[in-house]
Amino acid sequence: MVTADPNALPLSAHKFTVVIDGVETAIHEGVLRCDGGGTVTVLRSGVLEASRLRHVVVRGSEGCDVRFTRCGHAAAEGCGAASFRRCDAVRVAGAREVAVRACRSVDVARVAGAVSVRRCKGAARVREVGELRVGRCREADVAGCADAAVARCRAARADWCGAVALGRCGSADVTRCGAVNVDRCRDARVSGCGTVAVRRGKVSVLDMTKVPPTMYQEQAGPVLAAPVEITSK
Known part of the structure; x- marks a missing residue:
């Protein structure tokens, strides 16, 4: 009542x-x-x-x-x-x-400005937002974001985003994004993106027109590696 x-x-x-x-x-x-x-x-x-x-x-x-x-x-x-x-x-x-x-779980869509998600025990699903910051989630699923930064997640997925930054994630799958930065991820897969910069971690970069993928293994270092340009014909 x-x-x-x-x-x-x-x-x-x-x-x-x-x-x-x-x-x-x-x-x-x-x-x-x-x-x-x-x-x-x-x-x-x-x-x-x-x-x-x-x-x-x-x-x-x-x-x-x-x-x-x-x-x-x-x-x-x-x-x-x-x-x-x-x-x-x-x-x-x-x-x-x-x-x-x-x-515990987050489902966000159509936000013009900033979205901040901190300490999500379950899955965070975000669609069509301006600026996104995600930290300490079990799983992050991101699409259609202009600027997305995902850190300290067990698993992360990003699709059709402008700029994507991944930090200290377990597994990551990034597709059809603009600029991708990876730092300290155990296993990341990037396909069909614009530029890829790897600081630390293991990243598999796949051009959508070429198979199999190229493997990049970066050692710990204070400076970002030179971006790898991926072009699709």
Whole structure:
């Protein structure tokens, strides 16, 4: 059950649509209190916080900011900035910028600005964002990003990105990207990309028009190796 406390906080000029456990409601002021101790609070005009909810979806507008803390399934749709902390499953569809920290799984798409994912225990799936920074994830799956940096992941995949930087990853598979930088990855495969710079680690570079791949083994060194130009006819 959801109960409203409209006198808790002042009126907001922005209106949010919130779906809690399948029940949709609109809120632009005050606090919604749910069974189990969860709350949805309008902190100030255009800023909403959801806390300790099992399943919550928030729909806002470009100028609205949403914060999620200790929720089960948390989703933001059509918001400005969205932040998630200690949630289980995170989903974002359309936002200006996104920050995720200490969550189990992440699914983010269509973010014009920056996306930051830190300490994801499961898989992080990111599509069509501007600037992406991923660190300490079990698995990162990235596509359609202008600038992506992935570090300290067991497995990483990148496709159709502009610039990709990989650091301290276990296995990595990069396809159809522009500039690729690899540092301290155990096993990386790069195919159909523009330039490849290897600092440390084992990288298999494959031109899509040539088989088999060429192997590059770089030893530890303080300076990036000269990029390997890959051209497709």
